[in-house]
Structure formats: C-alpha cells, structure tokens
Amino acid sequence: MPITINDTPHELPDDPRVSLLDFLRHHAGLTGTKKGCDHGQCGACTVLVNGMRINSCLSLAVMHDGDSVTTIEGLGTPDAPSALQKAFVEHDGYQCGYCTPGQICSATAMMQEIANGWPSDASDDLEGPIKPSADEIRERMSGNLCRCGAYANIVAAIAEVAAEDAQ
Amino acid sequence: MEQDKPNRECLLDKTPQATLGKPLSRSEGLAKVTGTAPYAAEYPIADCLEGVLVTAPFARGTIDSIDKDTCLAMEGVVAVIDDERLTSRPAQGTAGEAPVQKPRQIDYFGQPFALVVAETFEQARHAAKHLEFTFTADDLSQVSFDPEGTESERQEETRQGDLAHAMAEAKHAVDARITTAGHASAAMEPHAAIAEWDGSNLTVHASLQMLNYNISEIADSLGMEEDNIRLISRYVGGGFGSKLGISQECLAASLAAMTLEKPVRVVLSRQQVFQNIMRRSETTQRLRLAAGADGALNGFGHEGLVSNLPKESFAEPILQSSQFLYSGENRLLGLDVARVHRMTAGSVRAPGEAVGMPALEVAMDMLAEETGVDPVELRLRNIPDAHPVEGTPFSSHKLAECLKQAADSFGWEAGPRKPRQRREGEWWIGTGMASAARVHNISKAKARVTLKPDGTALVETDMTDIGTGTYTILGQLAGEMLGLPREKVLVELGDTRFPRGSGSGGSWGASSVGSAVYVACQGLRRELASRAGVNEDDVSLKDGRIANGPSLVDLLDGKDLSEEGFYEPGDIDDDFVAAGFGAYFAQVRVNRFTGETRVDRMTGAFGFGRVLNQKTARSQCQGGMVWSIGVALTEALHFDPQDGHLVNCDLAEYHVPVNRDVPELDVIMVEERDPAASPIQAKGIGELGMCGGAAAIANAIYNASGARVMDFPMTPDRVLAAMP
Numbered sequence: 001m002p003i004t005i006n007d008t009p010h011e012l013p014d015d016p017r018v019s020l021l022d023f024l025r026h027h028a029g030l031t032g033t034k035k036g037c038d039h040g041q042c043g044a045c046t047v048l049v050n051g052m053r054i055n056s057c058l059s060l061a062v063m064h065d066g067d068s069v070t071t072i073e074g075l076g077t078p079d080a081p082s083a084l085q086k087a088f089v090e091h092d093g094y095q096c097g098y099c100t101p102g103q104i105c106s107a108t109a110m111m112q113e114i115a116n117g118w119p120s121d122a123s124d125d126l127e128g129p130i131k132p133s134a135d136e137i138r139e140r141m142s143g144n145l146c147r148c149g150a151y152a153n154i155v156a157a158i159a160e161v162a163a164e165d166a167q
Numbered sequence: 168m169e170q171d172k173p174n175r176e177c178l179l180d181k182t183p184q185a186t187l188g189k190p191l192s193r194s195e196g197l198a199k200v201t202g203t204a205p206y207a208a209e210y211p212i213a214d215c216l217e218g219v220l221v222t223a224p225f226a227r228g229t230i231d232s233i234d235k236d237t238c239l240a241m242e243g244v245v246a247v248i249d250d251e252r253l254t255s256r257p258a259q260g261t262a263g264e265a266p267v268q269k270p271r272q273i274d275y276f277g278q279p280f281a282l283v284v285a286e287t288f289e290q291a292r293h294a295a296k297h298l299e300f301t302f303t304a305d306d307l308s309q310v311s312f313d314p315e316g317t318e319s320e321r322q323e324e325t326r327q328g329d330l331a332h333a334m335a336e337a338k339h340a341v342d343a344r345i346t347t348a349g350h351a352s353a354a355m356e357p358h359a360a361i362a363e364w365d366g367s368n369l370t371v372h373a374s375l376q377m378l379n380y381n382i383s384e385i386a387d388s389l390g391m392e393e394d395n396i397r398l399i400s401r402y403v404g405g406g407f408g409s410k411l412g413i414s415q416e417c418l419a420a421s422l423a424a425m426t427l428e429k430p431v432r433v434v435l436s437r438q439q440v441f442q443n444i445m446r447r448s449e450t451t452q453r454l455r456l457a458a459g460a461d462g463a464l465n466g467f468g469h470e471g472l473v474s475n476l477p478k479e480s481f482a483e484p485i486l487q488s489s490q491f492l493y494s495g496e497n498r499l500l501g502l503d504v505a506r507v508h509r510m511t512a513g514s515v516r517a518p519g520e521a522v523g524m525p526a527l528e529v530a531m532d533m534l535a536e537e538t539g540v541d542p543v544e545l546r547l548r549n550i551p552d553a554h555p556v557e558g559t560p561f562s563s564h565k566l567a568e569c570l571k572q573a574a575d576s577f578g579w580e581a582g583p584r585k586p587r588q589r590r591e592g593e594w595w596i597g598t599g600m601a602s603a604a605r606v607h608n609i610s611k612a613k614a615r616v617t618l619k620p621d622g623t624a625l626v627e628t629d630m631t632d633i634g635t636g637t638y639t640i641l642g643q644l645a646g647e648m649l650g651l652p653r654e655k656v657l658v659e660l661g662d663t664r665f666p667r668g669s670g671s672g673g674s675w676g677a678s679s680v681g682s683a684v685y686v687a688c689q690g691l692r693r694e695l696a697s698r699a700g701v702n703e704d705d706v707s708l709k710d711g712r713i714a715n716g717p718s719l720v721d722l723l724d725g726k727d728l729s730e731e732g733f734y735e736p737g738d739i740d741d742d743f744v745a746a747g748f749g750a751y752f753a754q755v756r757v758n759r760f761t762g763e764t765r766v767d768r769m770t771g772a773f774g775f776g777r778v779l780n781q782k783t784a785r786s787q788c789q790g791g792m793v794w795s796i797g798v799a800l801t802e803a804l805h806f807d808p809q810d811g812h813l814v815n816c817d818l819a820e821y822h823v824p825v826n827r828d829v830p831e832l833d834v835i836m837v838e839e840r841d842p843a844a845s846p847i848q849a850k851g852i853g854e855l856g857m858c859g860g861a862a863a864i865a866n867a868i869y870n871a872s873g874a875r876v877m878d879f880p881m882t883p884d885r886v887l888a889a890m891p
C-alpha cells in the first residue's frame with residue numbers, strides 16, 4: 001500500500017534512510033513542513049499521521065506504508081485557511097514563520113487530545129474533562145520551539161479557536 | 168537625501184490615509200501559516216544535487232590530505248569540493264568583503280573544510296560522514312580555550328576623573344563581578360543555500376539578513392563581479408545576527424555549482440549551525456558604582472573581558488549603553504578581548520546590551536539596596552541631562568516615562584525593599600525591575616517605489632524581512648505617503664535585482680529603508696502635485712485621489728511613475744545621542760528546595776520613536792522579552808575545557824525558552840517621535856526588548872529568595888547555592 005499525503009497517494013522511497021520529513025520536503029514537494037533540527041528537538045517538522053501529531057524527522061518514510069499523513073498544506077490554503085491558520089494571522093502568532101506550520105499542525109492535534117480528555121502536567125486531575133486553559137496550551141505546545149518568541153500570541157490564537165470550538 | 172538635521176515636521180503626521188501605525192496583520196501572513204512561503208532551501212529546482220559539509224574533529228591544526236577517490240566510489244557521490252576559496256568562518260555583519268578562507272587551516276573545533284556532493288541528501292550525508300582525511304592537530308596545551316587564562320588586549324577605554332578615589336570616598340559603593348554565558352542565535356531555520364551557475368552568472372537562494380553586503384562578500388570570496396551574482400532571500404527563518412554575513416554553506420554551494428555546472432543545495436545540520444555560526448562571547452564584567460546618601464552617582468565603572476578568534480575585529484560591545492545611561496562624574500569604562508579557539512564570536516541579537524545591560528542593572532539593584540532608595544527612584548535620580556562625557560544632547564529620551572508607565576501598569580510597590588517577604592508553599596515570590604537601553608543605529612538605504620497605471624504601488628528593495636515585519640510596514644509607509652490602503656501596495660523584498668536596501672541588523676532596518684521609501688514617495692508626491700497643478704505642500708492624497716482633485720489613475724494616464732529613494736545618515740550623529748530606552752518589571756517564583764525559577768508575569772515599556780505597526784512592533788518587543796528570559800535562566804554555551812569543542816551543540820542541550828517558560832507579556836509602547844533618529848522619526852525595536860530584561864528577573868530572584876546570583880544564566884544549581 002502506498003502512503004497517503006493530504007488525500008493523495010504517493011509511492012514510498014526506495015532508500016530506507018529517507019526520513020518522513022525529507023520525503024515530504026524533497027520527494028513529495030511539500031516544503032511547508034520544516035526542518036529545524038532533524039533530531040526531534042524543535043517540533044518544526046510536526047505533521048499528523050492518522051490524526052496524531054509526530055515529529056516527522058524522527059520517523060522513516062518506509063515505516064508509513066498505508067498511513068495517512070496530513071501536512072500544513074492539507075489543513076488549509078491561502079484561499080481557504082483553517083480557523084487556526086486564520087487565528088495565527090490575526091494574533092500575530094509568528095514572526096519569521098519558520099516554526100509556524102509545525103505550531104499549527106501541533107495545535108490542531110493538541111486540541112483533539114484535550115477533547116479526548118488526555119491529561120497533561122498542567123491538568124488539575126487525571127480524570128474528567130479538560131479545559132483548554134492558557135496553562136494547558138503552554139504545556140502541550142512546549143514541544144514546538146519558536147525562537148522569534150511568539151509564544152504569547154500563539155497561546156492567544158489557539159485559545160481563541162478553542163473557545164469558538166467550545167461554543 | 169542626507170540627514171544633517173532633525174526632521175521635526177514629518178509629513179507622516181499630516182497625511183490623511185491613517186494606515187501607518189495601525190495594527191494590521193502581516194501582508195505575507197497567509198503564505199506563512201499555510202506553508203507556502205518559500206525559504207532558502209525550498210525552491211523547486213530540477214536536478215538539484217545535495218552537498219554536506221565535512222568538519223574538523225579538533226580545534227587547531229591543519230588538514231593534510233583528503234582521500235577523494237574512496238569517497239567518489241561511494242554510491243551517488245558526484246564530487247568532493249575542497250576549493251581553496253571555501254570560507255572557513257562566517258563574515259561579520261556589514262563586512263562586505265570575504266571572510267577568512269583558508270579551509271585547511273583549522274582554527275576551531277567543527278570548522279568545515281570540504282563539501283561532499285551527491286545525488287541525494289542521504290548519499291551525501293553518508294559519504295561526508297565516511298570521508299577519510301589526515302590531519303595534524305596542534306598540541307592541546309598550546310591552544311587557548313579559556314578567556315580567563317589567556318592574555319588579553321584592551322580594545323577600548325573611556326576615562327574621566329578618578330573612579331578609584333570616588334569609590335574610596337563614596338558613602339555607598341558597589342563593586343560587583345558578574346559573568347554571562349555565551350549564547351547562540353539558534354534561528355529556527357538552519358543556514359541554507361541553493362546555488363545555480365549558467366556559465367557566467369551565479370544565482371544563490373540563501374538565508375541571509377543583509378543582501379546589500381552579502382553580495383559583495385560572495386563576489387570578493389569568488390573573485391567575481393557583483394553584476395554576475397544574484398542573491399535571493401524572500402523569506403528568512405529567523406536571523407538574530409547569525410545571518411548578517413555569509414556563512415560557510417553559501418560559498419560551498421556556489422563553488423560546487425560552478426565546478427559541476429549543476430544546481431547544488433547545502434543545508435547546515437543543526438549541530439553545524441551551533442559549531443560554525445557566530446556565538447555571542449561569554450563575558451566577565453566588573454561594575455563599580457559610587458553614590459552619595461541619596462543614591463546620586465558620583466562614580467561609574469564598567470569593565471569587561473570578552474573573547475574572539477585571532478584576527479577577528481568584533482568584540483562584544485557590552486559598554487555601548489553604559490557610556491550614556493547613567494550619570495557619574497568619575498568614569499572608567501574598558502573592554503578587553505582574549506583570543507581563544509572557539510568558533511567566531513559575532514553579533515547575536517542585541518550585541519553588547521544583551522549582556523552588558525543585565526550586569527549593570529544587577530549592580531544598580533545592589534546599589535538600591537545599599538542606599539535604601541527604591542530601585543525605580545534610583546534610576547530616575549541618575550538620568551543625565553546629556554552624554555556624561557561628551558556633553559552631547561539626547562535626541563529624545565523616554566527612560567523616565569517608561570519607568571513610570573511600566574511601574575504603574577505592573578503595580579510596583581515603591582519603597583525600600585527586603586528579600587524573602589512572601590512565600591506560597593514551596594515557592595518564594597518576589598519582584599524586580601531594570602532599565603532598558605539600546606543605541607540607535609541607522610544606515611544608508613535605497614528603495615524604488617512605482618505607481619502603476621491601475622493606481623496601485625510597488626515597493627522594491629533588496630532589504631529582507633526576517634520576521635521583523637518589513638513587508639507590512641513598508642506597505643503601510645508607502646500607502647500613507649501615497650494615499651493608498653495597504654492592500655493596494657505590493658512590497659517585493661530580498662532580491663539583489665532591486666535597489667540596495669540597508670539589510671536587517673542592529674535594529675536599523677525599519678528606520679533606514681523606511682526612510683528610503685519615504686524619500687521616494689516624496690518625489691512621487693511632487694510629480695503628482697505638479698501634474699495636478701497644485702502646490703506640493705497642499706497636496707493631500709487619500710484612497711487613490713488627490714483631495715478635491717483627480718484620481719491617481721487619471722494622473723498616471725496609463726504609464727508607470729517611478730522614483731528611487733536614497734537615504735543616508737549625515738553628520739547628525741555628532742550632534743545627538745540617539746537611543747531606545749525602556750523598563751522591565753518581573754515577578755518570579757523561586758522554589759526553596761530546588762532553586763528552580765518560574766517567571767509569573769513580566770511588563771515592558773519601550774520608547775523607540777514612531778510605531779509603524781502596533782501589532783508587529785508589539786511582537787518584536789515580546790520576542791525580546793522572551794530572549795530576556797533565556798538570558799536570565801537557561802541559555803549558555805558550554806565548551807569542553809580539554810579540547811575546546813562545544814558540548815551542547817543542539818536544541819536539546821542548548822535551552823531556548825519554550826512556550827511554558829513564557830507567561831503573558833504586558834507590552835507598553837510609549838508614544839515618541841525622534842526627529843534626529845531618522846526622517847520618519849522611528850528608531851529600532853528588534854533588540855530593545857532584551858537589553859536589560861534579564862536583570863529584572865535576576866533582581867526578582869533576589870527579592871523573592873535572597874539569592875544574589877552573580878552569574879547568568881541563573882540555573883537552579885546556582886540559585887540554590889546562593890540562597891541564604
């Protein structure tokens with residue numbers, strides 16, 4: 001079975017050394033996913049695999065036979081941006097923009113994790129529903145570095161969308 | 168235009184469009200959030216080969232031989248490039264000439280000396296890792312790594328009166344030794360270049376801050392004419408000084424492309440970025456403050472030791488703002504440089520003040536305690552009327568206002584202070600404050616503004632936007648001057664085919680290139696006025712028309728109208744001291760058992776001249792405050808004392824602040840016009856947010872826990888050891 005990226009099937013690479021990140025950027029031509037460290041330390045390469053967020057640099061492409069991958073390009077386009085993409089623009093949740101696709105992919109999956117009731121270090125208790133408080137967002141987004149220091153605005157953008165979703 | 172005198176009557180306060188200053192979202196925002204903005208390594212270029220640099224596993228010596236044949240026999244390998252023109256160090260900011268090029272002579276651990284080129288990245292990476300070479304490494308006992316144990320030379324000195332005497336006689340004196348660790352810019356986008364060669368012309372897609380200087384650096388390194396070189400940097404994934412000058416991947420990709428006559432991409436690995444790109448020097452500083460009973464300074468001393476490689480002229484300019492920030496008759500300021508074999512030291516965001524100001528502001532906090540004067544009041548009492556040595560007036564000075572507004576917003580309780588007054592469970596809680604200051608820089612710049620027959624405008628310059636908001640503010644500026652809403656102005660940047668801008672660095676981009684756009688638009692307004700038959704001074708442009716007159720479309724009559732603006736700072740520099748000022752207040756909690764510090768909240772007030780866009784300006788201030796947290800608590804380069812290698816050369820071990828380290832940040836932008844700073848009355852803003860902020864946190868740690876830590880960063884071990 002091939003790998004599906006943003007609903008389009010692709011053949012897996014012959015070279016088993018190709019990371020999922022390099023496969024997306026070099027083979028599939030989807031350069032929206034960024035390489036910041038190639039070692040799972042920055043989150044710039046975050047994509048969704050079957051709906052869950054992963055660091056695509058820490059995964060080999062050939063391990064994703066049959067998987068469905070969503071990248072930033074699959075979340076929205078300049079003509080039809082997602083609610084989070086719009087909120088990042090409105091709240092200036094970025095500066096240079098290099099960490100941004102990773103932040104937005106990460107936030108997309110993170111909101112689902114909160115909805116699923118998965119607790120984090122910032123949660124009051126391990127059971128029961130979790131509110132997307134600023135502290136929950138900060139904790140859960142701490143795997144995505146932003147050297148420009150847009151954190152406060154990133155939290156504001158995510159909080160706004162989370163609040164809209166809750167309505 | 169050359170600026171020789173203050174521009175007190177700025178057109179921008181009279182134009183009716185009212186777009187400048189508005190908190191508009193970034194014009195390139197949707198491209199960034201949808202992943203469609205192309206960064207240097209991301210241009211789709213057919214049959215692009217991949218290059219990976221090979222680096223030296225020792226700190227000083229020579230590479231004697233390289234076994235190319237074995238490497239060339241490996242799968243996919245196309246070439247091993249070891250051209251003598253490969254650069255071995257990055258160029259310093261605004262160098263405009265070739266950096267050191269002797270690739271086989273190794274001066275620091277991790278220096279690149281060859282490039283392996285292959286068909287795929289995986290092949291190139293594998294072959295580079297297995298390249299065989301022989302080398303002669305110098306005896307480690309002969310190589311200096313530690314600035315403290317090395318002879319140093321005095322780079323600059325200012326003396327006035329007799330500081331030692333003032334210290335001896337002073338009612339209150341502080342003599343403090345404070346150290347700060349080395350820092351890395353750690354921009355999220357690693358340094359990258361794709362070079363293409365057509366036999367006579369070289370095109371490089373690169374991640375650079377100052378194309379106007381970088382093109383000269385590449386030309387000089389290759390022995391080529393600038394006319395045959397084109398540099399493109401439309402999007403830069405963060406710079407913070409690390410992309411001011413060309414770095415090793417630029418020449419490596421260019422030489423490979425020229426040798427192989429095929430496009431070649433070279434991207435530094437994160438480890439290579441840490442090992443090769445500019446570091447901020449570590450510093451050891453001595454602060455001496457002599458004051459009377461009321462805290463008024465009579466003596467002011469600031470000396471420091473920094474380091475760099477042999478032959479580098481850059482020395483972390485920690486004294487810059489100390490020259491004029493506080494009064495004190497008797498002064499001694501001095502800077503020493505030690506030559507050590509660590510990677511090149513150069514500009515990292517806010518070179519100088521980023522570490523000089525925190526040290527000074529910790530010493531000021533100690534003096535406040537010593538004198539019993541409230542820390543805010545102490546600073547207010549010591550603001551000089553003019554430059555304390557040269558007597559030059561300030562162009563505009565907002566320190567007092569920033570201190571007061573920030574104190575107010577933060578809820579600062581004035582009065583004498585005592586540490587360890589508030590505890591919640593395991594946490595000591597306290598507050599601290601510090602002043603901010605950053606010298607104002609400005610440079611010559613060009614920009615072309617063209618009115619199109621359809622009534623839109625196009626701004627072109629090779630200036631870059633490194634996350635600073637250049638695209639947006641230049642659109643707002645031109646829109647304001649020409650009476651167009653921002654969306655009717657297209658801004659094209661980052662291509663040396665356009666007129667030379669100023670480049671992004673030293674916080675000078677907006678005021679320099681903004682002034683060039685202002686000058687170009689003045690020319691266009693003159694022409695429009697004459698076409699409409701109205702007096703130039705009376706012309707009022709709004710929403711694409713002259714007030715009570717013809718539309719731009721009619722005046723243009725189907726043709727482009729273009730003007731190139733040139734701005735150059737004149738000798739106004741000699742007449743005024745121009746600087747951005749500000750103040751920070753922080754509340755922290757310090758764990759009494761572990762020494763861990765968390766920042767609960769932080770307020771910053773800044774005066775940086777005209778605000779060109781309230782949204783992007785606020786973000787710049789916030790970014791600086793986040794860096795202040797890093798300087799205060801986590802960021803430090805660690806070098807192995809034995810062999811000089813950088814131990815923490817990745818983002819897992821070099822700790823930049825993460826989301827949860829950063830609380831809500833309260834930013835106050837103090838209204839200011841600085842007519843001597845630039846024709847548009849704006850100053851820099853990208854660095855001011857981190858010129859002292861670390862001290863507000865350090866002083867809050869002391870107020871909370873009683874731990875007076877004298878070494879930045881204030882990691883838990885240090886805080887714990889200093890706690891009473």
Ligand code: FES
Nearest residue numbers: 036038040043057
């Ligand atoms: S590139 Fe994958 S985590 Fe940094």
Ligand code: FES
Nearest residue numbers: 095097146147148
């Ligand atoms: S926007 Fe530049 S690193 Fe986050």
